[in-house]
Amino acid sequence: MRKRSDWSVLGQDEVTLLASGQSSYSYSAGESLYSMGEAGDGVYCVCSGTVAIRRLDAEGNSVLLQLAYPGDSLGYEAVLTGEPHRCNAEALGPANVCHIRSQTVRALLDKNPNLGLQFLRRTAASLDDAQDKLVHHATLSNRAKLAHLLLILMDRYGRLTADGASTLHLPVSRRDLASMIGARHETVSRIIGRFETDGIAYFSGRSVRIPQVNALVEEIRPQLVG
Amino acid sequence: MRKRSDWSVLGQDEVTLLASGQSSYSYSAGESLYSMGEAGDGVYCVCSGTVAIRRLDAEGNSVLLQLAYPGDSLGYEAVLTGEPHRCNAEALGPANVCHIRSQTVRALLDKNPNLGLQFLRRTAASLDDAQDKLVHHATLSNRAKLAHLLLILMDRYGRLTADGASTLHLPVSRRDLASMIGARHETVSRIIGRFETDGIAYFSGRSVRIPQVNALVEEIRPQLVG
DNA sequence: GGAATACATTGACAAACGTCAAATTTTATT
DNA sequence: AATAAAATTTGACGTTTGTCAATGTATTCC
Numbered sequence: 082m083r084k085r086s087d088w089s090v091l092g093q094d095e096v097t098l099l100a101s102g103q104s105s106y107s108y109s110a111g112e113s114l115y116s117m118g119e120a121g122d123g124v125y126c127v128c129s130g131t132v133a134i135r136r137l138d139a140e141g142n143s144v145l146l147q148l149a150y151p152g153d154s155l156g157y158e159a160v161l162t163g164e165p166h167r168c169n170a171e172a173l174g175p176a177n178v179c180h181i182r183s184q185t186v187r188a189l190l191d192k193n194p195n196l197g198l199q200f201l202r203r204t205a206a207s208l209d210d211a212q213d214k215l216v217h218h219a220t221l222s223n224r225a226k227l228a229h230l231l232l233i234l235m236d237r238y239g240r241l242t243a244d245g246a247s248t249l250h251l252p253v254s255r256r257d258l259a260s261m262i263g264a265r266h267e268t269v270s271r272i273i274g275r276f277e278t279d280g281i282a283y284f285s286g287r288s289v290r291i292p293q294v295n296a297l298v299e300e301i302r303p304q305l306v307g
Numbered sequence: 308m309r310k311r312s313d314w315s316v317l318g319q320d321e322v323t324l325l326a327s328g329q330s331s332y333s334y335s336a337g338e339s340l341y342s343m344g345e346a347g348d349g350v351y352c353v354c355s356g357t358v359a360i361r362r363l364d365a366e367g368n369s370v371l372l373q374l375a376y377p378g379d380s381l382g383y384e385a386v387l388t389g390e391p392h393r394c395n396a397e398a399l400g401p402a403n404v405c406h407i408r409s410q411t412v413r414a415l416l417d418k419n420p421n422l423g424l425q426f427l428r429r430t431a432a433s434l435d436d437a438q439d440k441l442v443h444h445a446t447l448s449n450r451a452k453l454a455h456l457l458l459i460l461m462d463r464y465g466r467l468t469a470d471g472a473s474t475l476h477l478p479v480s481r482r483d484l485a486s487m488i489g490a491r492h493e494t495v496s497r498i499i500g501r502f503e504t505d506g507i508a509y510f511s512g513r514s515v516r517i518p519q520v521n522a523l524v525e526e527i528r529p530q531l532v533g
Numbered sequence: 534g535g536a537a538t539a540c541a542t543t544g545a546c547a548a549a550c551g552t553c554a555a556a557t558t559t560t561a562t563t
Numbered sequence: 564a565a566t567a568a569a570a571t572t573t574g575a576c577g578t579t580t581g582t583c584a585a586t587g588t589a590t591t592c593c
Contacts, residue, residue, distance in 0.1 A: 136441075136442050138442050138443075138446050139528075140446070142442075142445070142446045144445045144446070146438050146441060158431040158434075161424065161427060161428060162431060162432075167435050167438070168438070190420075190424070191420075194416075194417075197424050197427060198387065198423050200427055201387060201423060201426055201427040201430060202387060202388055204427060204430045204431055205384040205387065205388060206388075207434050208384075208433050208434045208437060209384075212362060212394070212437055213362075215362075215370060215437060215440055215441065215444070215489075216364050216368075216370045216372075217364075218441070218444045218445075218489050219370045219444075219486055219489035219490075220366070220368045222581095223549080254570070254571090255572095256570075256571090260445055263441075263444050264445075264551090265550080265552085266570085267550090267551075267571090267572080267573085268549085268551075269571095271572090271573085273572095274573085302365075302366075448551095480540070480541090481541060482540075490580075490581090491580075492540085492541075492542095493542080493543085493580090493581075493582085494579085494581075495541095496541065496543080497542090497543085497580090499542095512541095512589085
């Protein structure tokens with residue numbers, strides 16, 4: 082697992098230090114790793130399962146900003162800046178997560194500057210992703226954004242069936258789906274209804290069947306409607 | 308200038324190395340520092356003026372993602388990841404910008420790991436900013452988002468007048484304003500019209516007069532409309 | 534200084550979206 | 564299994580927003 086994560090840049094003795102300073106925890110669905118406003122107490126590394134990164138606004142609206150998967154490191158911003166966490170992290174299902182104490186993280190960063198550069202590359206990738214979302218929010222319709230989101234989720238949760246169609250088990254609720262594209266959940270319900278009447282995707286609970294992936298791709302090109 | 312920038316973490320001899328590897332350039336309004344798709348050729352450091360960071364989508368829509376001010380470093384993501392630039396950088400007015408070649412940047416990062424951590428903190432702040440925008444795009448109306456944007460621009464471009472009002476010289480066009488809040492420029496024109504009939508802000512070209520800043524703050528709380 | 538070009542405003546209309554409310558289904562709890 | 568709670572779907576309605584088109588206003592470039 083470590084080989085496919087940010088910690089792969091560490092040398093042999095550093096791995097020993099890491100091993101001595103980490104603990105492993107099991108979370109069940111809905112459990113919180115950390116919350117907005119708390120001080121950073123270390124870096125969390127997802128070993129299995131999916132972790133949702135959310136932010137709440139002043140009125141209590143929840144926005145799902147990112148899904149974290151095995152190999153991803155979480156919460157290092159708070160450790161490095163000394164600021165409180167800016168997001169909630171919550172297990173979406175059963176998940177195993179390692180925890181490396183702040184003290185150990187700082188020692189490792191001190192020993193091996195490549196770890197810092199690795200975190201920097203990871204943060205830059207997250208920034209790139211967030212900026213792409215901003216562009217989509219500014220230029221795409223909700224329908225196109227939902228189509229795009231389904232395509233992204235297919236990469237990780239999709240399965241090809243024998244007849245050339247694809248199926249997908251959604252890791253999140255309709256409400257979360259809605260917050261990810263910046264729409265109300267009622268709007269998402271209606272877009273789903275239209276996807277079904279248009280034969281583009283069929284939803285049943287969290288299962289989705291997509292006869293032709295290409296039809297989803299077509300949806301993304303914005304307002305070429307006559 | 309260097310004292311207030313990311314480079315303030317450097318020691319004496321490193322500053323000497325920096326000085327030997329940098330060049331200073333003057334840009335005039337609209338000139339490009341670098342463009343999407345180009346390889347990173349170094350880090351750009353804004354000395355004076357304002358630089359706009361934009362991204363274009365497949366259809367040519369431009370979204371203004373960020374404004375960079377004196378002390379800000381730009382383009383280091385491309386240097387560190389080896390990937391091409393993901394954004395355009397363009398001077399909004401006359402600007403002085405230093406350029407530090409990739410080779411020098413890498414040498415400095417090698418000598419002083421704190422520089423990398425400094426870039427990491429800066430990137431984390433940008434990510435935080437982008438995620439805040441995502442939350443706003445998901446929860447606020449265009450009117451509220453424009454009010455919020457005006458408040459942010461006031462921090463840097465605002466002046467208090469004798470009668471307790473504030474004035475503001477916008478650094479960007481209406482189109483850019485629109486792309487920053489994810490709306491069409493026609494919509495921005497109409498919101499501006501409504502701000503004027505409601506006595507909240509008066510626009511004349513790029514000059515804005517805001518009689519009571521608090522009135523703008525009130526606009527941000529979403530749909531508490533009867 | 535005047536033509537050409539880009540930028541901004543306004544109107545009319547239709548489509549998309551949010552809000553409120555009710556009904557239905559799913560999930561969790563006892 | 565029964566109940567309670569949460570999530571989802573659907574309908575009706577009004578508002579906001581985008582689109583298209585026309586007009587007016589700045590800027591830029593010869």
